[in-house]
Amino acid sequence: MAEMTLDAAVTGRHSVRGFLPDPVPKALMHKVFDLAQWSPSGTNVQPWHVCVASGSVRDAMRDEFLHRVKSGVAATPDHHDKGRLSEPFKERRRACARVLYDAMGIAWEDKAGRAEASLRNFELFDAPHVAFFCMKDIFGGQSAADVGMYTQTLMLAMTAHGLASCAQGTMGHYPDLVRETFGLDPDMTILYGLSFGYEDKSVPANAARTTRANRTESVQFLGGEIDYA
Numbered sequence: 188m189a190e191m192t193l194d195a196a197v198t199g200r201h202s203v204r205g206f207l208p209d210p211v212p213k214a215l216m217h218k219v220f221d222l223a224q225w226s227p228s229g230t231n232v233q234p235w236h237v238c239v240a241s242g243s244v245r246d247a248m249r250d251e252f253l254h255r256v257k258s259g260v261a262a263t264p265d266h267h268d269k270g271r272l273s274e275p276f277k278e279r280r281r282a283c284a285r286v287l288y289d290a291m292g293i294a295w296e297d298k299a300g301r302a303e304a305s306l307r308n309f310e311l312f313d314a315p316h317v318a319f320f321c322m323k324d325i326f327g328g329q330s331a332a333d334v335g336m337y338t339q340t341l342m343l344a345m346t347a348h349g350l351a352s353c354a355q356g357t358m359g360h361y362p363d364l365v366r367e368t369f370g371l372d373p374d375m376t377i378l379y380g381l382s383f384g385y386e387d388k389s390v391p392a393n394a395a396r397t398t399r400a401n402r403t404e405s406v407q408f409l410g411g412e413i414d415y416a
Contacts, residue, residue, distance in 0.1 A: 191347045200342055201397075203351035204287075204307060205390025206314040206382065210241065211350060216316075219348055223341035228333035235334045236321040238369040245317055251364055252309040262360035265324075265376035266331070275400070283397050290395035304392075308357040314382035319358060319365045324374045334378055342381070351386035355379060 191199075220237070228234060240248050272280065285295065293300040311317050318341075320334050342352050358365075358380020365377045386393060 193343075196343045196347045200346040200352075202353045202395075203386045204312045204353055204392040204395075205387045206312055206351065206384040207387045208313065208315055209385050210315045211384060215348060215350070219341060219344040219350065222344040223337055226333070226337040226340040228336070229329055232330070232333075234322045234326045234330040235337045236323075236371075236375060237337075238319045238321065238365060238371070239316060240319075240368070241316045244368065245311070245315065248317070248364065248368060249309070249311050252311075252361065253306070255361060255364075256306065256309050260361075263362065264359045265362045266359065266378060275404075279400070286397055287392060287395045291392050307392075308355055311382045312353060313387070314353070314384045316383050317358065318381045318383065319369075320378045320380065321365070321371065321375050322378065324376050331378060338379075338381065345383060349385070350383055352381050352383040354381050358382075 216239075220239075224233075226235075288295060288301065288304065291300075291304060293304060295301075320338055322330055322334055338354065342354070345352050356379045359377045362377035365371065366373070366375060
């Protein structure tokens with residue numbers, strides 16, 4: 188495979204919601220996770236702990252996720268948002284949902300169709316692998332940001348090597364299942380998950396593409412002789 192530039196990896200990465208059943212070869216799996224180990228972290232503490240489920244372990248977790256959701260078991264995440272979204276963040280989330288539903292041919296008023304699309308999260312979008320990103324409960328927001336940088340590095344490494352991924356907050360809904368499956372200590376918290384593998388380009392949802400806000404909405408430059416506006 189031809190080498191991919193960083194620009195191409197950053198702009199080409201997208202959330203994939205439909206995967207082929209083909210497993211990722213062990214050598215490639217190790218390569219992308221080895222690259223992610225070079226992610227920065229405060230004072231190099233490297234707070235991340237990553238659990239990857241494949242094969243029968245992945246199948247059992249998927250089945251249990253679906254059982255709990257369909258049975259109405261309430262989510263009990265280790266980490267919570269601090270409040271309701273305000274604008275412009277609320278509209279960005281709505282716009283993302285509209286793009287996805289349009290690609291899937293689901294009308295905004297179709298509540299049943301939207302619920303079915305949401306359930307696909309817990310089916311892991313048929314990905315052959317799912318990773319869970321964890322950290323000890325002694326860590327706070329700064330270390331959570333470090334885990335996020337690790338995840339971004341991992342996703343870009345996957346993109347550069349022909350793999351697809353989808354980061355999922357829903358994989359943090361039932362942390363007890365992750366701790367039980369991987370034999371984690373009670374003080375290990377689960378942040379979120381990442382389904383990954385090879386993209387199935389025939390899945391309509393994979394045609395969805397979101398946009399990004401203009402740099403001027405997010406970045407401020409002050410000082411210096413040059414006009415950076």
